[in-house]
Amino acid sequence: MALVQVDFFSQSLMRTVTFQAIIPTDKIIKGKVQTEKKTFKTLYLLHGVFGNYTDWVTGTRIQRWAQDNDLAVIMPSGENKFYIDNERTQEYYSKFIGEELVNFTRRMFPLSDKKEDTFIAGLSMGGYGAMVNGLKYYDTFGYIASLSAAFLIESYPNAVDGDNVSYLSKRSFLESIFGDLNQLQGSDKDYKALLLKIPQKQIPKIYIACGTEDFLIKENRDFRDCLIEHNVDVTYEEGKGTHEWDFWDRYIYRVIQWLPLKQQAGISSGHIDG
Numbered sequence: 001m002a003l004v005q006v007d008f009f010s011q012s013l014m015r016t017v018t019f020q021a022i023i024p025t026d027k028i029i030k031g032k033v034q035t036e037k038k039t040f041k042t043l044y045l046l047h048g049v050f051g052n053y054t055d056w057v058t059g060t061r062i063q064r065w066a067q068d069n070d071l072a073v074i075m076p077s078g079e080n081k082f083y084i085d086n087e088r089t090q091e092y093y094s095k096f097i098g099e100e101l102v103n104f105t106r107r108m109f110p111l112s113d114k115k116e117d118t119f120i121a122g123l124s125m126g127g128y129g130a131m132v133n134g135l136k137y138y139d140t141f142g143y144i145a146s147l148s149a150a151f152l153i154e155s156y157p158n159a160v161d162g163d164n165v166s167y168l169s170k171r172s173f174l175e176s177i178f179g180d181l182n183q184l185q186g187s188d189k190d191y192k193a194l195l196l197k198i199p200q201k202q203i204p205k206i207y208i209a210c211g212t213e214d215f216l217i218k219e220n221r222d223f224r225d226c227l228i229e230h231n232v233d234v235t236y237e238e239g240k241g242t243h244e245w246d247f248w249d250r251y252i253y254r255v256i257q258w259l260p261l262k263q264q265a266g267i268s269s270g271h272i273d274g
Contacts (some may be wrong), residue, residue, distance in 0.1 A: 001025055001067040012096035020053045022066045022073040023109055040072040040109045041117040046126030051078045060249040069261040073103050082177055083129025084189050098137035121255055122144035125250050134204055135194035145207040145255040147248050151219040156181045192226055206234045207258050209251045211241030
């Protein structure tokens with residue numbers, strides 16, 4: 001298993017950006033090196049607010065599970081920009097995630113270009129970003145997973161500024177990211193609106209999980225109900241936990257189990273007997 005850090009110039013963001021990649025390598029199984037040439041299924045994995053491309057490796061056991069399942073994992077930085085296009089600042093994060101990053105990593109690594117082998121997931125802000133971009137680029141992503149997702153856009157038009165308002169809830173901050181908050185619903189930043197634009201048979205499979213003590217539980221249940229109402233293939237799970245890494249570590253493993261992967265562990269520092 002190779003853990004790779006890549007810097008490259010993004011045309012969507014007009015600057016050099018960094019992502020981290022977990023790439024499967026040859027395995028030793030029962031004393032023999034498996035050297036077959038193949039392409040890998042790929043998970044594009046998005047972090048939450050205040051994080052960066054290192055979050056998933058430092059906060060969870062994703063590297064171990066990717067190794068065991070021959071899964072490539074691509075982890076970009078989204079800053080605090082919610083992985084959406086911002087015309088005013090000319091930062092096209094949605095295009096970066098859904099087009100440029102996918103195309104670049106497929107050229108750089110032996111990744112499958114099939115929709116059924118290409119997945120997107122994230123937590124909190126990244127859970128929102130995964131859902132929006134997974135639906136927006138449904139021709140690219142076959143599976144979408146959101147953990148503790150920030151499904152909050154319906155509340156944004158009521159946001160205000162003030163000394164007692166948290167940074168992420170201030171109207172001025174939200175407007176700097178989303179633009180006119182009264183125009184959000186029905187736009188390409190609205191997960192419900194995007195869902196309704198996709199032909200039924202082409203909707204990606206969806207997984208949603210949220211902690212029962214998480215402050216976003218109501219919003220996650222609401223979107224689950226929307227998906228069920230529209231006969232979408234959704235797997236929904238809840239478990240004890242708040243908005244924190246212990247929950248995300250447990251449930252990213254549940255995501256790995258849900259994805260169409262075949263586990264085959266070889267000799268490594270975590271599997272000495274191979």
